[in-house]
Amino acid sequence: xxxxxxxxxxxxxxxxxxxxxxxxxxxxxxxxxxxxxxxxxxxxxxxxxxxxxxxxxxxxxxxxxxxxxxxxxxxxxxxxxxxxxxxxxxxxxxxxxxxxxxxxxxxxxxxxxxxxxxxxxxxxxxxxxxxxxxxxxxxxxxxxxxxxxxxxxxxxxxxxxxxxxxxxxxxxxxxxxxxxxxxxxxxxxxxxxxxxxxxxxxxxxxxxxxxxxxxxxxxxxxxxxxxxxxxxxxxxxxxxxxxxxxxxxxxxxxxxxxxxxxxxxxxxxxxxxxxxxxxxxxxxxxxxxxxxxxxxxxxxxxxxxxxxxxxxxxxxxxxxxxxxxxxxxxxxxxxxxxxxxx
Ligand code: SF4
Numbered sequence: 001x002x003x004x005x006x007x008x009x010x011x012x013x014x015x016x017x018x019x020x021x022x023x024x025x026x027x028x029x030x031x032x033x034x035x036x037x038x039x040x041x042x043x044x045x046x047x048x049x050x051x052x053x054x055x056x057x058x059x060x061x062x063x064x065x066x067x068x069x070x071x072x073x074x075x076x077x078x079x080x081x082x083x084x085x086x087x088x089x090x091x092x093x094x095x096x097x098x099x100x101x102x103x104x105x106x107x108x109x110x111x112x113x114x115x116x117x118x119x120x121x122x123x124x125x126x127x128x129x130x131x132x133x134x135x136x137x138x139x140x141x142x143x144x145x146x147x148x149x150x151x152x153x154x155x156x157x158x159x160x161x162x163x164x165x166x167x168x169x170x171x172x173x174x175x176x177x178x179x180x181x182x183x184x185x186x187x188x189x190x191x192x193x194x195x196x197x198x199x200x201x202x203x204x205x206x207x208x209x210x211x212x213x214x215x216x217x218x219x220x221x222x223x224x225x226x227x228x229x230x231x232x233x234x235x236x237x238x239x240x241x242x243x244x245x246x247x248x249x250x251x252x253x254x255x256x257x258x259x260x261x262x263x264x265x266x267x268x269x270x271x272x273x274x275x276x277x278x279x280x281x282x283x284x285x286x287x288x289x290x291x292x293x294x295x296x297x298x299x300x301x302x303x304x305x306x307x308x309x310x311x312x313x314x315x316x317x318x319x320x321x322x323x324x325x326x327x328x329x330x331x332x333x334x335x336x337x338x339x340x341x342x
Contacts, residue, residue: 005083007059011130011137014170015179019054029179032060036140036147062134068142078139082107082131086124088158090135092143092150099145100152103135105168106159111193112228113216115258117292118158126164132171136181147181156191156212156256162198172207185209191256196233199241203248211245212254212285213238217264218272226263239276252281258289259300259308270308274315284312284319 010018010032018025018032027046031037040055065081075093082088091102107124109116135157140147153175155161161168168190174180175188185208192198193214202211215235217223223230242253255277259265273284286309289299300308305321312319 004059004061004064007057009062009128009130010058010060011062011133011174012128015174015177019058020050024050026179028054032137033147033174033177033180033182036137036145038137038141061138062128062131063138066138066142076139076143078135078142080131080135080138082127088127088131088135090139090157092139094143098152099143099150100154101136101139101150102154102156103132104157104159105132105155105161105164109159110163110229111160113193114226114228115216115260115289115295115297117295120294126167127159129167129170129174132167133174136175148183150181151183152187152189153183154189154191154212156189160193160195161190162192162195162202165198165201169201169205169207172209176207189254191254193227194230194233194235194238196237196241199238199245203241203245208249208251210251210254211242211249212256213242214256214258215273215276216256216258218269218276222264222269226260235276243280246280252283255282255284256287257284258287259305260289261298261300261304263297265300265304265308267307267311270311271315274312274317277317282317284317285322286312286319287322 015029018028020028024046028043031043037043038060040051040060043051062082063080064083064085067079069077069079071077075091078090078092080088080090086107088104088107090104093100093102104127106126108121109118110123111119112122113119136150136153137147140150155168172188175183176185188209189212190202190209191212191214199211215223215238216226218235220230220234223235246253257273286305288305289297291299309319309321
């Protein structure tokens, strides 16, 4: 039997390039993306000889090991060990009738946001298309669901998806493909810290997914303090790209804003934020900051969070506060750092 690393990854192949022809290829796609098979033995309607031949050449799984960490609130953090020994994470959230998974696009992240445990780790490498997809397939299988029962995907885990455009877009194509995960583009959200050229590419890609923008400050000075790589792109450039995205797709843009005490939670910043997004269809998610060991920040007190939200609302920006899930197992926003919970 060939080593897993030497085999071709089935999930890396576009559906039209899976092995087999016509009917056989459709059967294989069905086993992978509809039934969620993770072993060749499960594919009982494929001839045994064909299964053995394919099992020599192709691999189904991208992980050497997976450790699930269930949170008290029902979400589960998955710590995936990849075939080269690197690690990444996803978080499964079983909201009522809305099974959602937050997946990663990288090992670590190069953006280095000061409030984010992943940023503190630095950059490992980009995930492959197959590694991005298999986070969904494994979690569905582990939860006892067919893959298509997971109806919402957010690319908001480790990494900046718009700095791994080729692999991320190919993975999204497989999520949308009728013989793939057959998802609606409205149920896939790509979250970016604000990479203008990536936002233009997403607008032109025709994928039609939702865009979430994590600006985290309405002014360049504050933004550069908390997102070290932000000096490369000014807010005005990012806003041009976002307006272009909106003009091309007509999709409402989600805004993600992590509130840090005394840094980006002042009233004037709420008013400035509202000014930036005037005339655009947006929805603001305020994220109370989730603490992690050694972090250089404090969370904004609840009263100020509610005041910040009220100011945005008064200025015409629909706003929700996203009290995070999975805090107890380090699965909440900004906490992903490959740590095993105590
Ligand atoms: S908040 Fe997002 S972009 Fe910033 S370091 Fe963390 S994972 Fe990267």
